Structures are given as structure tokens and as C-alpha cells.
Amino acid sequence: MSGAQTFDTIVIGGGVFGMSSAFELARRGQRVAVIDRFGSGHEVTSSTGASRSIRVAYDHPFYVNLALEAIAGWHDLEARSGHKILHLTGQIDLGPAAKLAALADHVRAAGVEIAALDADGVRALFPEMHLLPHEGALYHAHAGTVLAEVGLMVLAQAAAEAGATILAPERVTALAPDGAGVRVDTGKRELRADRIVMAAGPWSGALLSRAGLDLPLAPAVAQVTFLDAPDLTERPGLAEWQAVGKDGADGGLYGHPVPGIGYKIAFDAGQAGWDSEVTSWSPDFVEERRLLDWFHARFPDVPAKVARTQRHPWTMTPDADFIVDEAGGDWGRRLILACGCSGHAFKFGPALGRLVADVAEGGAAPELLRRDRPGLLVQATATAPITR
Numbered sequence: 001m002s003g004a005q006t007f008d009t010i011v012i013g014g015g016v017f018g019m020s021s022a023f024e025l026a027r028r029g030q031r032v033a034v035i036d037r038f039g040s041g042h043e044v045t046s047s048t049g050a051s052r053s054i055r056v057a058y059d060h061p062f063y064v065n066l067a068l069e070a071i072a073g074w075h076d077l078e079a080r081s082g083h084k085i086l087h088l089t090g091q092i093d094l095g096p097a098a099k100l101a102a103l104a105d106h107v108r109a110a111g112v113e114i115a116a117l118d119a120d121g122v123r124a125l126f127p128e129m130h131l132l133p134h135e136g137a138l139y140h141a142h143a144g145t146v147l148a149e150v151g152l153m154v155l156a157q158a159a160a161e162a163g164a165t166i167l168a169p170e171r172v173t174a175l176a177p178d179g180a181g182v183r184v185d186t187g188k189r190e191l192r193a194d195r196i197v198m199a200a201g202p203w204s205g206a207l208l209s210r211a212g213l214d215l216p217l218a219p220a221v222a223q224v225t226f227l228d229a230p231d232l233t234e235r236p237g238l239a240e241w242q243a244v245g246k247d248g249a250d251g252g253l254y255g256h257p258v259p260g261i262g263y264k265i266a267f268d269a270g271q272a273g274w275d276s277e278v279t280s281w282s283p284d285f286v287e288e289r290r291l292l293d294w295f296h297a298r299f300p301d302v303p304a305k306v307a308r309t310q311r312h313p314w315t316m317t318p319d320a321d322f323i324v325d326e327a328g329g330d331w332g333r334r335l336i337l338a339c340g341c342s343g344h345a346f347k348f349g350p351a352l353g354r355l356v357a358d359v360a361e362g363g364a365a366p367e368l369l370r371r372d373r374p375g376l377l378v379q380a381t382a383t384a385p386i387t388r
């Protein structure tokens with residue numbers, strides 16, 4: 001059709017998944033457009049906010065290796081932009097013995113050091129943290145904080161410098177196969193390309209459903225609290241895999257230092273009730289109180305003044321693994337899925353783009369992230385805890 005702009009790839013969504021995909025595809029020589037409804041990093045998106053935890057300690061070798069690749073990729077972006085993106089102070093993992101053993105096994109298998117610590121060992125690294133006498137812990141150094149706002153800005157800049165066209169704020173209203181390629185409408189313009197990358201975060205499920213593809217994606221709203229605690233900005237991050245959860249049941253918690261603010265803490269489970277049209281989320285002060293109660297027990301001598309509590313969404317899959325694969329069916333490889341962040345994708349930033357670009361160029365999707373894996377055969381639950 002006359003007047004349509006043409007590209008090799010149209011990326012729908014300019015969060016961390018979309019921007020890293022756009023950067024990687026553009027630097028491989030593709031003509032790329034990114035279309036983003038709210039603007040990259042807007043406060044109602046998954047990728048908003050100052051910081052994210054980063055760690056290599058995963059109980060699956062795929063994520064251990066992906067995290068190592070991501071750390072190298074973030075360092076490359078730091079070198080080319082001159083901006084600091086990683087604040088690596090290490091991480092302390094607490095939790096059930098079986099979980100800690102699985103984390104340690106997979107980290108060591110990747111050739112990375114992770115140490116078992118008793119209470120004295122923890123005190124040496126994080127003097128403010130209180131451990132029960134019987135509690136064990138792990139520590140690894142390849143972990144800490146991604147300065148997420150800076151990282152996303154640098155990824156967007158890198159994508160633009162590599163030649164990507166960024167259209168934002170602009171909303172995709174329709175997508176369809178079109179001959180050998182695809183057509184995308186935004187109401188303002190029509191674009192054509194060889195393929196689409198669907199990286200619309202929590203909005204992906206509805207867009208895909210309109211394109212004839214139903215995936216078990218469950219958007220949820222999650223909350224984080226930044227503490228004004230300047231003495232903790234050089235302390236390790238933490239993950240407590242089994243603690244009191246946000247609703248009083250068992251659940252995990254995590255935290256990491258945030259330069260210039262203090263320490264960020266959060267429960268690792270979201271809440272149902274995400275609304276695709278909402279323009280801002282108000283904090284849940286009951287949840288904030290529960291989190292502070294946990295903090296007082298774990299860090300009895302640190303005064304916990306709240307600097308900011310923020311809510312925003314993520315998207316659970318039933319097995320907490322992402323989806324990076326071709327759509328198949330009528331779409332084949334003309335639609336590449338890059339969604340289902342399951343509350344733990346930001347850290348992988350540049351490595352996500354590499355995964356997506358490999359699939360877009362004809363490579364096989366990693367087994368764990370395939371759209372036809374058994375783990376996607378059940379419904380996802382918005383309130384599921386992050387188990388990865």
C-alpha cells in the first residue's frame with residue numbers, strides 16, 4: 001500500500017525487552033522501528049524505576065549463563081556511553097537448604113565462586129543484617145544493582161545510534177500478516193516490515209489475542225519500597241527465598257542498595273487487578289507496613305525511613321520463565337514473542353536482545369523459553385511468587 005513506512009523489524013514496546021531487541025537487531029544491520037505507547041520507562045510500565053536486583057545465583061544453568069552474558073553486556077554499554085549502570089556489591093541469599101544448595105551447584109558449575117556463610121560470615125559483609133543462629137547463607141560477588149533508569153536510557157540511545165527509529169508515545173492498534181510480511185497500524189500511520197517483535201510487557205497478552213494467539217500471561221501489580229538509608233548503599237543485595245510473604249503466607253523478599261537513596265526492599269509476589277488503561281498506581285500502605293515489619297526484624301538497628309513506595313506491573317507465566325520464540329501458526333517467524341518477564345527479566349537487559357535477534361534471524365528458541373513448552377500448558381497466576 002502506498003505511504004506505508006517499511007522496515008525489517010517493528011518492535012512493539014520500548015521497555016527493556018523491546019529496546020534491547022531493537023539495539024541488537026539494528027546493530028546487526030536491520031532497519032528497525034520501535035513503537036511505544038507510553039514512552040520507554042513510563043511509570044505504568046514494567047521497566048520503570050531507578051533500580052533492579054542483578055544476580056548470577058539462579059537454580060538453572062540457563063539463567064546463570066544469561067546473567068553472566070548480561071553483566072558483560074551492561075559493562076559494554078557503560079564503556080560506550082560513559083554512564084555507570086551496574087553497582088555490583090554482591091548478594092547474600094538466605095532460605096531453605098535445598099534452594100541454597102541448588103543455587104550454589106549451578107553457580108559453581110558455571111565457574112563462578114559462591115561461598116557458604118554462617119552468621120559471623122554474614123556479619124562481616126553486612127554488619128546490620130541479623131541472622132538466626134541456625135540460619136545459613138550464600139554470598140556471590142557477581143550481583144547487586146542495575147541502575148535501571150540509566151540502563152534503559154542507554155539502551156534506547158544505543159538503539160537510536162545504531163539506526164533504529166523510535167516512535168513514542170504512539171500506540172499500536174492493529175497488527176496483521178500481510179503477504180510475506182506484516183502490517184502494523186497506530187492510528188497515526190501504517191508501517192510494514194518482514195516481522196514484528198512483540199515486547200509490549202503486560203499489554204502483550206491482549207495484543208497477541210487480537211492477533212489470534214492465546215498465551216498464559218498474567219499481568220500483576222507489584223510494589224517496591226526505597227528506604228532512606230545512606231549507610232546501606234555499599235552493602236550487598238539480598239534474596240530471602242522463604243520468609244513471611246506479603247499476605248502473611250510464605251513468600252520471598254529481596255533488596256539491593258540504591259546509590260543516592262539507600263536500600264530498596266520488596267516482596268517478590270504481585271497482586272491481581274492490573275488494569276491496562278490505568279495512568280498511575282497508588283502505593284498499598286498495608287503492604288508497605290508488612291515489609292517494614294520484616295525489615296525491622298532483619299535489620300533491628302537500622303532506622304527505616306521510607307523515601308518512596310512505588311507500584312508498577314509485571315507479567316507472570318505459569319512457570320516463571322520468559323517467552324522468546326516465533327509465534328508459529330499463520331504468523332510463523334513473522335511474529336517473534338519477547339514477553340512474560342515474570343518479575344525477573346530486567347537484569348538480563350542486553351542479553352534479552354541477543355536472544356530475540358537470534359530467533360528473528362532464524363535461530364532456534366532456547367528450550368526453556370519456547371512457546372510450546374509443557375510449562376505453558378496451564379494458566380498463569382498473577383499472585384504467584386517469583387521462584388526463579
Ligand SMILES: Cc1cc2nc3c(=O)[nH]c(=O)nc-3n(C[C@H](O)[C@H](O)[C@H](O)COP(=O)(O)OP(=O)(O)OC[C@H]3O[C@@H](n4cnc5c(N)ncnc54)[C@H](O)[C@@H]3O)c2cc1C
Binds near residue numbers: 014018051054173346
Ligand atoms: C515491582 C517490580 C520489581 C522488579 N524487580 C526486578 C528485579 O529486581 N530484577 C529484575 O531483573 N527484574 C525485576 N523486575 C522485572 C522487570 O522490571 C521486567 O521483567 C521488565 O521491566 C519487563 O520489561 P518489558 O520490556 O517486558 O515490559 P515493559 O517495560 O512494560 O515494556 C512494554 C512497553 O510496551 C509499551 N506498549 C504497551 N502497549 C503498547 C501498544 N499497544 N503499542 C505500542 N507500545 C505498547 C508500553 O508503553 C511499555 O513501554 C521487576 C518488575 C517489577 C514490576
